[in-house]
Amino acid sequence: MPLILDSSLDADTDLREQRRRVHHEADVVIIGAGVLGCALAVALGNQGRSVILLEKSLKEPDRIVGELLQPGGYSALTKLGLRHTLDDIDAIPVTGYTVLYYDEAVQIPYPANAAGKSSPVANKSQSSASPEGRSFHHGRFISQLRRAATVHPNITVFETEATALISSSYSKQILGVETLTRKIQKDFYFGALTVACDGYASKFRKSYHHIQPKVKSRFWGLELIDAQLPTPQHGTVCLGDNAPVLLYQIGTHETRALVDIPDGLESASTANGGVKGHLEKVVLPSLPQCVQPSFAAALEKGSLRSMPNSLLPATTNRAPGFAILGDALNMRHPLTGGGMTVALNDVVLIAELLSPKNVPDLEDTKLVLRQFRAFHWRRKNLTSIINILAQALYSLFAANDWQLRYLQSGCFRYFQRGGDCIDGPVSLLAGIIRQPLVLIYHFFSVALLSIWVLIQQNGIFLFPLSLIQGLLVFWKACMVIFPYIFNELRS
Numbered sequence: 001m002p003l004i005l006d007s008s009l010d011a012d013t014d015l016r017e018q019r020r021r022v023h024h025e026a027d028v029v030i031i032g033a034g035v036l037g038c039a040l041a042v043a044l045g046n047q048g049r050s051v052i053l054l055e056k057s058l059k060e061p062d063r064i065v066g067e068l069l070q071p072g073g074y075s076a077l078t079k080l081g082l083r084h085t086l087d088d089i090d091a092i093p094v095t096g097y098t099v100l101y102y103d104e105a106v107q108i109p110y111p112a113n114a115a116g117k118s119s120p121v122a123n124k125s126q127s128s129a130s131p132e133g134r135s136f137h138h139g140r141f142i143s144q145l146r147r148a149a150t151v152h153p154n155i156t157v158f159e160t161e162a163t164a165l166i167s168s169s170y171s172k173q174i175l176g177v178e179t180l181t182r183k184i185q186k187d188f189y190f191g192a193l194t195v196a197c198d199g200y201a202s203k204f205r206k207s208y209h210h211i212q213p214k215v216k217s218r219f220w221g222l223e224l225i226d227a228q229l230p231t232p233q234h235g236t237v238c239l240g241d242n243a244p245v246l247l248y249q250i251g252t253h254e255t256r257a258l259v260d261i262p263d264g265l266e267s268a269s270t271a272n273g274g275v276k277g278h279l280e281k282v283v284l285p286s287l288p289q290c291v292q293p294s295f296a297a298a299l300e301k302g303s304l305r306s307m308p309n310s311l312l313p314a315t316t317n318r319a320p321g322f323a324i325l326g327d328a329l330n331m332r333h334p335l336t337g338g339g340m341t342v343a344l345n346d347v348v349l350i351a352e353l354l355s356p357k358n359v360p361d362l363e364d365t366k367l368v369l370r371q372f373r374a375f376h377w378r379r380k381n382l383t384s385i386i387n388i389l390a391q392a393l394y395s396l397f398a399a400n401d402w403q404l405r406y407l408q409s410g411c412f413r414y415f416q417r418g419g420d421c422i423d424g425p426v427s428l429l430a431g432i433i434r435q436p437l438v439l440i441y442h443f444f445s446v447a448l449l450s451i452w453v454l455i456q457q458n459g460i461f462l463f464p465l466s467l468i469q470g471l472l473v474f475w476k477a478c479m480v481i482f483p484y485i486f487n488e489l490r491s
Contacts, residue, residue: 016050020156026050027362029176029191031162031204033058035066036326036343037197038145043080043351045154049362052189053149054179056161060139064221064258065307065334067138067250068094068235071110071131072382072431073341076348085144086134090251094133096426098231100288101239101412107231108415110430111423131432133337135235135248135256160187165194165204165322173365174322192362193354195323200310202328208319211490213310213331217243217262217398220275220306227255227294235337239408240286243398244335247291257295259283260309260335260398275304309333311391313487314383317372320365325350330383333394338386341431345382349375381434384488388481389428389439395480396446403476410450414442421445440481447477 020026028044030037033055041053069077069086077083096109112130149155160179166188167174176190196204206212229236229247236247243260250256259279261268268278279299287295314330317323326343353371354362362368399408414421424442427433451470458466 014153017153017156020050020052024052024176024187024189026052026156026189026191027193028052029189029194030054030197031177031195032197032199032326032328033146033149033157034142034197034199034326035145035340036347037195038142038149039077039080039082039344039347040195040197040325040350041149041155042082042145042152043347044354045149045152046081047351047355049154049356051152051155052191053155053157054160054162054177054189055146055157056159058146058157058159060143063138063307064219064256064305065138066141066340067256068133068135068248068337068340070094070133070337070341070430073344074131074133075431076341076344079348080344080351082145082148085141085148086136087144089136089140089144091134091136091141092249092251093233094135094235094248095130095233096231096235097237097429098229098234099237099239099412099415100230101409104412105230106412106415106422107234108422108426109234110432111427131430133430135250137250137254158189162196162198162203166190171320173320192365193321193323193368195325196328197326198328200308200327200331202324205324205328208317208322208324209315209329211313211315213308213312215263215308215310217260217309218306219246219258219309219334220261220279220304222257222259222279222295222298222304223250224255224257224291224294224298226253227257228290229255230288230290236288237335237397238287239397239412242282242286244394245283245287246335248337255294257291257298258334260394262398262400275306276302279304307334309335309394313387313490314376314379315490316376318369320369323372330387332387332390334390335394335397336386336390336429338390338429338431342379342383342386345431346375346379349379353378380488381436382431384436384485385428385434385439386431387488388436388484389425391484392443392481401476403473404480406450406454406473407447407477407480410453411446413453414446414449443481444477447474450477 027049029052030041031054033053041051045051098107110131150157160181162177163180164178165174166176174194177194179187238245246258248256267282268275310331312331353375359367396408396411399405428439451473455466
C-alpha cells in the first residue's frame, strides 16, 4: 500500500474519504504538494470537492527559491484561508526593496495606503496600512501548507511518485495517474480532473504543451548567518558591472544570497576557479561592506547550490480531464520574487472558475475546458505584469552592452526621483497594481530618462551623436520588452 497521511476524520464516518483511501477515486487528483498543489487542494476541498493529493516525498524540502512572498501573494494566501501557514516558521516581514547601484543606494518601500488598489484579492481590513510581504525558509512554509491539506476532511494525501497519466482507450480524456510507491509498487488514482503541479522540471509538460523552458542563467545560493543588510526588512538588489545579486532575510539569523551567473560566463569558467572563484574574486568585492564578512564565511563553508532561471510562457490547457499549473505551466526569471504570488493568485481564480456554482460537475469536461480558457486570459491582468517585469528588469540589471547599461542607469535614476517613479514600479512588482498599461508607461518612461542621461553625459557638442545613440537605446528598450509582450498574447 502507498504511504498515507491520515486526515483527522475517521474513514468509517466519511464515505468519500473511504473512497479516496480504498478505491483511489476523487473529484480531483493533484500531482505535486508544493505551494500551488497544496493551496489548490485546500481551496477545492473548502468547496466540498473530494481531493487526492500526491507527492513523491513528504520530507521537508530544502530549496533556494520560493522564499519571498510579495504582498499580492500574501493577500491571496489570506483570501484562501491559509494565512496561518506563515505562523511559527520564523517568517520575516518584507516592506520593500533597496537597490544598490555601485556606491549609490535608493530605498523602494511598498507604498502606503496601497493594499487594495487594483487588487481583487487584497485584504480590505489592511487597506489603510502599507502592504507587507514575507520571506522564510521554503521548506518550513511547504510543511505548513502540507499540514493544512493533511488535516482537511475532504483531502487525502499519498506519498507516491506519479509516473504516467491514464487516458481513455477510445478518447483523449485523461482519467487519472499511474504512480510508483517505494520504487516498487504500482498504483492508480482516478479523478474527473487531474492537475499536474510538479514544478519546473515537470515530467508531463512536454506531451501537452508545445513551448518548453529556456534557461540562460542560474541562481547560485548561499545562506549567510547574521548578515547585516543595508536596510532591515528590505530585499536588497546589488547592481554593477556584473549580473545582479539578491539578498533577503529568511529567518532571524539567516539571509539568502542569490547570485545570477549567466551561462558561459568567462569569470566562472573552470580555468578561473569555477563558480566559487567567480563568487570570491568578482562578486564578494562588489557587495556592501556590511555583507562581505558573512558572505565570505558562507563561501568558506562551501555549501553552494543552484537553480535554473527559466522562462516559460503559459499556454492554454486543452486536454480533456487534465490541466498543468504552477511552474509546470508558466515561469519567469525569479529576480522579482513573483512565482508564489502568481501561483496563489492562480489558485484564487481557478477556485472561482471551477466552483460548484460555475461547474456543478467536473465530469463535464467541455465546460471545464471553457473555464480553463477563461483562466488563461483572466490571469493575465496580474501574471503578464509579473512575467514581463521580471524578464525586462533582468535584461536591464544584467546589462551586457552599452545600450542596456544606459537603460540600467536610467532605471536607477528613475527610482531616485521618488514619488510615483517608485510607487508605480514597486506596486507592479508586488502584485498590487494589476494594469498592464501602467507597466508599459513606466518602462518607456525609464527609456526616455535613459536617453536624457545619455544626452547629459555627452554634452551639447555631441548632441547629434546623442540623438543617434538615443534612438539605439530606445530601439533596445523595444527589443527588450516587446518579445515578452508577444509571449503574453499567445494562447
